[in-house]
Amino acid sequence: MSNVSSNQIFAWIERYAAHIAEQKDYLTELDAAIGDGDHGANMHRGLQAVLAKKAELQNTDVGVLLKGVAMTLISTIGGASGALYGTFFLQASTTAEGKTELSSTEFGSLLEKGLAGIVLRGKAALGDKTMIDALQPAIKAYKRSIESGEVREDALSKAVSAAERGLKSTIPLIARKGRASYLGERSAGHPDPGASSSVLLFRSAAETLC
Amino acid sequence: MSNVSSNQIFAWIERYAAHIAEQKDYLTELDAAIGDGDHGANMHRGLQAVLAKKAELQNTDVGVLLKGVAMTLISTIGGASGALYGTFFLQASTTAEGKTELSSTEFGSLLEKGLAGIVLRGKAALGDKTMIDALQPAIKAYKRSIESGEVREDALSKAVSAAERGLKSTIPLIARKGRASYLGERSAGHPDPGASSSVLLFRSAAETLC
Amino acid sequence: MALPASFSLSFLSILISCSHAILPQDMKKLINLPENVVVESITGFGAAFSNLVKVHTNANYITRADAPAKDKVALVSGGGSGHEPMHGGFVGRGMLDAACPGAVFTSPTPDQMFEATKAVNGGKGVLQIVKNYTGDVLNFEMAADLARAEGIEVEAVVIDDDVAVKDSLWTAGRRGVGTTVLAEKICGAAAEAGHSLKEVVALCHNVNANGRSMGMALTSCTVPHVGKPTFDLPEDEMEIGIGIHGEPGRTRTKLKSADEITEMLLAPIVADLPLRARDEVLLFVNSMGGTPLLELFVVYGKAHEILTKAGIKVARSLVGPYITSLEMAGASITVLKLDNQMTKLWDAPVLTPALRWGV
Amino acid sequence: MALPASFSLSFLSILISCSHAILPQDMKKLINLPENVVVESITGFGAAFSNLVKVHTNANYITRADAPAKDKVALVSGGGSGHEPMHGGFVGRGMLDAACPGAVFTSPTPDQMFEATKAVNGGKGVLQIVKNYTGDVLNFEMAADLARAEGIEVEAVVIDDDVAVKDSLWTAGRRGVGTTVLAEKICGAAAEAGHSLKEVVALCHNVNANGRSMGMALTSCTVPHVGKPTFDLPEDEMEIGIGIHGEPGRTRTKLKSADEITEMLLAPIVADLPLRARDEVLLFVNSMGGTPLLELFVVYGKAHEILTKAGIKVARSLVGPYITSLEMAGASITVLKLDNQMTKLWDAPVLTPALRWGV
């Protein structure tokens, strides 16, 4: 199976922007239920800003590309998701400096590094009802699949399923991090907005990186 | 025909308070359409305050009684109607100093003096779309009836009809005085709130002074 | 006694149709009983600003804590409640000596004004600053009669600056709105500086002659003792030229952008004054209550830009909720053409609950 | 590529169901395009208060007109827009050196904070006053990293005073609300008086430790770029313990009287601090935006009465819309237990668009 090219990585981000654009009102509604009703608008603002930089982000190496994505998200989103997704891409970019393509395994390491950044910055753990509940199982599923010799297409497909299960698992949880935590028990019964946008991140990957 | 006693005058005011209490929301609605939506509340506040002074207002002469009504309305209503109805009763009281009963003719003079006070204070004329449009024809009808030898019951009944016609006549008018005047042409098509409360004043008289 | 048929049938039936009970619990308001709201509110106000003002709940009026101020003209204003911080918030050094709050949106009564006048009279006479509403004018006149009967020199200046209303000798004339705040500040400074009653009266007329306002509403407000919105405004409409008591305005139109609305408010003001290039003005952009500062500064920014582009110098500014209509969403713009005296007096120290600088 | 069935059916169908276009004309707001509201608003703000502040629209931050102030600790704060006058209205002598407004109800970004920090750094270090929301905390942390990398000494104090939220080591902890305003005033005075960064940091922790708040809402607000109310609140209900971004609160109950609501807000504050007879406090009664002063003073009056009856001395007060949630109707109460130092610093001169005294 072929490597992931930097053009594909850009296509991934572009697709992610498209999914977010389409779902922004829904994400915002999820956030209104247990947060402050801006997650969709936040992500949309950030990803549109990334698209506006298409010229400078295309046709560079993956490191420069992802660092550009990170800095743009950080400087245009604000809010928890700006810092966290920004950190994800910033840390991810450090694994791809100078590279114009990545093996499936390298891509897995990239994801893992990104997630580690989120955990370090946000200090949340699995089960706190955050984006981590979608990201962590998805990345784990991807890695296990690749390690067991499956093709990237299958690995990504399994990652999407794992992310979705992770998202679903957030529904009954009582939030311990982020704004939803202020609600205490009233946060139970709602899916986490950040976990929803993370599902879309993997969905975009499955649609573009195979 | 018997004279009007000071007890009857008090009964008139009491009845007026009852009518206002019943119609206060309607008067307020009329005022909301072309004014500021407080005429019912204003009149109600004032007349309830008068009722609260029942002990000191009953069993005095008509002059003291009406002066007490006037001062109470003036000090509790505020707004145009407080000053104007207050002035009406204040001026009316000056015609009845020391009297414990009034002939039908004297009662007519009392009304006329009260109206003159309103005109002097508010500087409005017939057709300006104010309480004067109900009061003036009502008082005229009363006087003419008494002068032509009819009994007070009939004179008051004619006064009520004249007040009602006066109220009706305000509907198409463009207001030239009071808050409704700010509306210009948009004030046409609505009855004047003060003319409505003036109809109730004569209705109360017809119900109590015969 | 037989009532005429027309009365008992048509009139009565109209009259009775609409009455309904009002419970305070029906209203989204932080109040107890509607009939107590003004007294409870000014009591709280007095507790919060006891260093600046004194609240008298016998006749409901507010004076400077140090009243009567000796050897200065005293300024008394007042009007219906629901326009806070006006007028109580403007009582203090360099502005009003007393304020008389009426029931919500209802003029105060002569006895309030009379008591306030006696309490602040320092011997140099009393100026009543009256907004041009029949109720306010008539009640202040009655109060002035009472005060004069006790030998107090009283003059009244009626503020009528609302260009939404056509001015005419044959009507009640224009309403008094935003310029009132500016007149109270400027005349208060003049009184503080020792000007005579005659001079302060002339100055107040001058401020009124050079101030013009126009307002608009996006939503209605609800008067506590009424319990439902004063008027209905469909979801996609606004009212241009609204009064501060929810009186209907000039026109009702579809919602427009802040820039367009700002132009609609400013154009008649500029035309009516009229303003010319090189004039210096004070630009006062006021929230009707429910419009947040975030939006108000958008309007201010546009108004500032329009005036500046026309060569008019915005020399002074006031932005915020100063003459409000309870929780009504909307804004008004007031422009005051300044001269040197007015600018100097505007800048003079003021120490009140709602406006303070220079001290 | 074949997507798993569960995804394309259940998940996707939920996701797509609710999207709809938003036109600004749908909203009763004085704005132009929702995406421009913050920049247009701070531009207008800058024009109105050009003598006090300078607005930088490159990275969206507001500094004192005379920044950087030499030889004093600089105070930087910020947060989502929609809480005006906080924080921009508190920039000026004796309070903040810079404020960073984010999008409405969204934390600002690290580059705004970084630019603001550089612009106000006077060499004695910079204190970030941060309200405890994950977004604010994380973005301020990133900004601090950037500033420290350039050799600027930066400390952060996180304000978490909202007793509506249960505090815990395992969660994001309590929200930062009303005490933020008091901390900015008190620490601003300390910085002005020449205190070191270490001292101002300690003081800020002390203010935070002694301040508690709780808020409630009668109505929701509408975020411009969302276009509809953040939450639905039935006509006869209210939300107790609401956050300043429309986050749901502790409980939703039937409407109650102002007196009852005041007790519901004050009791958990008094218990949590805890307050005892003879304590001296600053009582801050805040409007969420849509609640008019008339009502706010009713709440203040009751809160003052409750505390006084409990033997607690209300030594200082602040009443008004200072930390708002756009046009939300409701109020919050903050009580700060005072010591001599805090009282002295509270009284010290302040000259900002929203708070000024002593100068």
Ligand SMILES: Nc1ncnc2c1ncn2[C@@H]1O[C@H](COP(=O)(O)OP(=O)(O)O)[C@@H](O)[C@H]1O
């Ligand atoms: N400490 C944290 N660690 C990881 N993710 C978090 C944390 N706090 C919040 N999140 C995620 O951020 C999402 C909210 O993002 P968003 O609404 O854009 O920001 P904000 O909460 O500042 O409004 C939550 O749904 C959650 O998934």
Ligand SMILES: Nc1ncnc2c1ncn2[C@@H]1O[C@H](COP(=O)(O)OP(=O)(O)O)[C@@H](O)[C@H]1O
């Ligand atoms: N100048 C005037 N002369 C006579 N009546 C007037 C005048 N101005 C107003 N009114 C009457 O007062 C009524 C309004 O009273 P009210 O609503 O109680 O006072 P306000 O207008 O101060 O709110 C009007 O309907 C009108 O009949």
Ligand SMILES: [Mg+2]
């Ligand atoms: Mg959010």
Ligand SMILES: [Mg+2]
């Ligand atoms: Mg009225």
Ligand SMILES: [Mg+2]
């Ligand atoms: Mg009125």
Ligand SMILES: [Mg+2]
């Ligand atoms: Mg947010």
